[in-house]
Amino acid sequence: MTSSRPPAVQVEFNRTAHALELLYLLVVKELKVRYKSSVLGYVWALANPFAFAFVYWFAFKYVMRVQVENYSLYLITGMFPWVWLSSSVVHASHSFEGNAFLVKKVRFPQAILPLSNVAHELVHFLFALPVILAFLWYAGEIGPKASWMWQIPLMLATQMAFAYPLAYTFAITNVYVRDIGHLAGIGFTLLFFVTPMVYTIDMVPISWRPWFAFSPLHLLIDGWRSVFLHGRLDLLDVATLLGWSSAFAAAAALIYRKLGPRLGELL
Secondary structure, eight states: OOOOSSHHHHOOOHHHHHOOOOOOOOHHHHHHHHHHTTTTHHHHHHHHHHHHHHHHHHHHIIIIIIOOTTHHHHHHHHHHHHHHHHHHHHTTTTTTHHHHHHHHHHSTTTTTHHHHHHHHHHHHHHHHHHHHHHHHHHHOOOOOOTTTTHHHHHHHHHHHHHHHHHHHHHHHHHHHHHHHHHHHHHHHHHHHSSSSSSSSSGGGGGHHHHHHHHOOOHHOOOOOOOOHHHOOOOOOOOOOOOHHHHHHHHHHHHHHHHHHGGHHHOO
């Protein structure tokens, strides 16, 4: 007598399909809510990084007179990946609180909630990508490069793998200690200035440079800049970033194993 139960592979496929559908709906909902009744709509996703890049460009180029070639391009190519990372983690830290009803009342993969924040910011970055490339061509006479066809998708996947474990860790720990979400914003503000965002690695004292060589934030931003400005990507740096991502993912899994079972009752 044959069993009517679906094969395990089919069950897993259905779960994956439902999870992807839920992820899609959460991202679309967030986009609609954020830009509801907005005249400029998604343009606001570009305004913030461009505004900061302009302020820093003016302050460091004309006030402090930093001598960096193509300084405006240097700022822009680092600013947008940074905003994607920092906004993902900061917003994700409140993802369980903001969806407390779902977590307590509905059975679904809870890990999708912080993932939806990372994916939501990824959509913003994808909207900005053509603008960045056009700006590179216009301002710096940097034309399209064939290597971008594989380098940009690889960097997108690498940053997703790097950002998600951080977002998930901040999201679940913030349920237990509600100060975590506020600390995330302050932390990324401080990290912005200890990462070569508005200055180059050549301006850092030699004794401090080894720290930057192993900093995942420096490797991530420098990887994007190398792709955009030079059409090059150091695969060893990518492997190092994926190693950091694996460590963060292992830490997130341990935290979930310890704190996850009480998540619903604490919301």
